[in-house]
Amino acid sequence: MRRGVLARFADRLPLTARTPTLTLGEGDTPLIAAPRLAREIGCRFLWLKFEGQNPTGSFKDRGMVLAIAKAVEDGATAAVCASTGNTSASAAAYCAVIGIACRVVVPDGKVALGKLAQAVAHGARIVVLRGNFDEALIAVRAIAKKTGIALVNSVNPYRIEGQKTAAFEIIETLGHAPDGLALPVGNAGNITAYWKGFREAGTKPVLYGIQAAGAAPLVLGTPVAHPETIATAIRIGNPASWAGAVAARDESGGLFGKVTDDQIIEAYRMLASGAGVFCEPASAAPVAGLLQLSRAQPGRFAGQELVAVLTGHGLKDPQTAIGSAPPLGAVVAPGDLEEALR
Numbered sequence: 001m002r003r004g005v006l007a008r009f010a011d012r013l014p015l016t017a018r019t020p021t022l023t024l025g026e027g028d029t030p031l032i033a034a035p036r037l038a039r040e041i042g043c044r045f046l047w048l049k050f051e052g053q054n055p056t057g058s059f060k061d062r063g064m065v066l067a068i069a070k071a072v073e074d075g076a077t078a079a080v081c082a083s084t085g086n087t088s089a090s091a092a093a094y095c096a097v098i099g100i101a102c103r104v105v106v107p108d109g110k111v112a113l114g115k116l117a118q119a120v121a122h123g124a125r126i127v128v129l130r131g132n133f134d135e136a137l138i139a140v141r142a143i144a145k146k147t148g149i150a151l152v153n154s155v156n157p158y159r160i161e162g163q164k165t166a167a168f169e170i171i172e173t174l175g176h177a178p179d180g181l182a183l184p185v186g187n188a189g190n191i192t193a194y195w196k197g198f199r200e201a202g203t204k205p206v207l208y209g210i211q212a213a214g215a216a217p218l219v220l221g222t223p224v225a226h227p228e229t230i231a232t233a234i235r236i237g238n239p240a241s242w243a244g245a246v247a248a249r250d251e252s253g254g255l256f257g258k259v260t261d262d263q264i265i266e267a268y269r270m271l272a273s274g275a276g277v278f279c280e281p282a283s284a285a286p287v288a289g290l291l292q293l294s295r296a297q298p299g300r301f302a303g304q305e306l307v308a309v310l311t312g313h314g315l316k317d318p319q320t321a322i323g324s325a326p327p328l329g330a331v332v333a334p335g336d337l338e339e340a341l342r
């Protein structure tokens, strides 16, 4: 049974006797072996930490369960977030189960359809803002401060606390930390959280923070005013947890890398059709990053055990799945079916 992050890691989270019990069964996601990709990358093992198996289909649930529980503990009756999609889907679900109002602000035009569907289904009030994610976050931070509505973006420290549990699970499952861990980086809360978790467990894997080429402020060392990428979850130009990401890179001896949308789609297809794991485009970025690093320097990962964090489920973004697929082909009559299936 999935007990949920709060129960399972109670001794390592900032819970009190007054923290409400809250879970949708988040966490306990699998580490899936990807031997073909491991051969391609030239490492000994590649494990996919498939966070798409969380209740709302992304890792956001790990931190959201704690953020919403603490908000209610502190008397909040409403929560708000700016979101590229998954944060709003997760916030909406946890607000629904605990019974508080949820408000989400999404940038216009660039939110994957599955994520919006979730926020709508869970009863969140959705406001579409003309502008990008960074502008939406600035706006909701100001509103939360003024109104006292609980802000549940990853600038909320409880989000980071909850998300660090993924590092604990990896260590538990493998029996040790991997040599390296690659993950997509957008607002940089998750790389900050993983590093916190690994450090608290006394481990020090090398972290590879992968950004999209059109939204790579950490690689460039300066904010990007107009971030662009097919990987909408990481279409962020000025990460709120910038300092945390830089510390994670430096202390782990890791790096930030950037991959083009074409590389992301290549990895996305390899994952789905070669490893059997359907993730959303942003989640394919770390695999694209590892492929790029190994192609540039063959033998770089020889003998190593690596983990790639697949942050969200492929069903989140059906448009990209269909849009990047070969055409479905002609419609056939029943009499031609046998021939068509040959």
Ligand SMILES: *Cc1c(COP(=O)(O)O)cnc(C)c1O
Residues within 6 Å of the ligand: 058, 059, 060, 086, 087, 154, 184, 185, 186, 187, 188, 189, 190, 191, 233, 234, 280, 282, 283, 311, 312, 313
């Ligand atoms: C939120 C999100 C990211 C980026 O995580 P940050 O903590 O903002 O760096 C990556 N992938 C998916 C699927 C996400 O939902």
